Amino acid sequence: MCLAVPMKITGIDGFNATCEAKGIQREVSLFMLQGEPVAIGDHVLIHVGYAIQKISAEEPALPGTCSTKCSSMHELAICQALIEQVQRVARDNAARRVISVTVSVGPLSGVEAKLLEHAYPLAAAGTVAEHAQLVVVTVPVRVRCRTCKAESEAAANRLLCGSCNDWHVDVIAGEEMLLQRVEIETADEPVH
Ligand SMILES: [Zn+2]
Numbered sequence: 001m002c003l004a005v006p007m008k009i010t011g012i013d014g015f016n017a018t019c020e021a022k023g024i025q026r027e028v029s030l031f032m033l034q035g036e037p038v039a040i041g042d043h044v045l046i047h048v049g050y051a052i053q054k055i056s057a058e059e060p061a062l063p064g065t066c067s068t069k070c071s072s073m074h075e076l077a078i079c080q081a082l083i084e085q086v087q088r089v090a091r092d093n094a095a096r097r098v099i100s101v102t103v104s105v106g107p108l109s110g111v112e113a114k115l116l117e118h119a120y121p122l123a124a125a126g127t128v129a130e131h132a133q134l135v136v137v138t139v140p141v142r143v144r145c146r147t148c149k150a151e152s153e154a155a156a157n158r159l160l161c162g163s164c165n166d167w168h169v170d171v172i173a174g175e176e177m178l179l180q181r182v183e184i185e186t187a188d189e190p191v192h
Helices: 067-092 113-124
Strands: 003-013 016-021 024-029 043-047 050-055 095-105 133-138 141-145 151-154 169-173 177-186
Touching (some): 003 024, 016 043, 024 050
Parallel strands (some): 095 133
Antiparallel strands (some): 003 016, 016 024, 095 177
């Protein structure tokens, strides 16, 4: 949960808007409101540069909380970092476009695959990876037992040694989110 600030839209230019509150002007992105059309004069909640929710003018102009959309903001930030990585790979390999992006997500990474898929098109818009397919592979949690030294898979909510059931284990996989594979099309290759 975090703080979102209510502002009034004073101008709209595509996916960007100018907002105003208490005499302060801000440029914000309307990307998160794609399913919710807004117009000049509407009030919206702003969170880290994104309008995240339309609110009625009658609602008290107090900072609100955004428990639901904030979690997707987290995934959006992750996607933006991911896209930067993908763009680097694309540039290094003289890619004309990116066909697919595969990421592995561990259950303990704190990244929701569904939210990641939702946020991906927003982060990829206007980049070489714009129409790339995002493939999210969930990897299992693996632990190493401190008692019997065995390595085994474990449930994310039950970190026990699969061999002796001891809870003195170290997580060796499942906390990461990694860019695994970038499938690209280069200029020399014909389009299939
Ligand atoms: Zn063990």
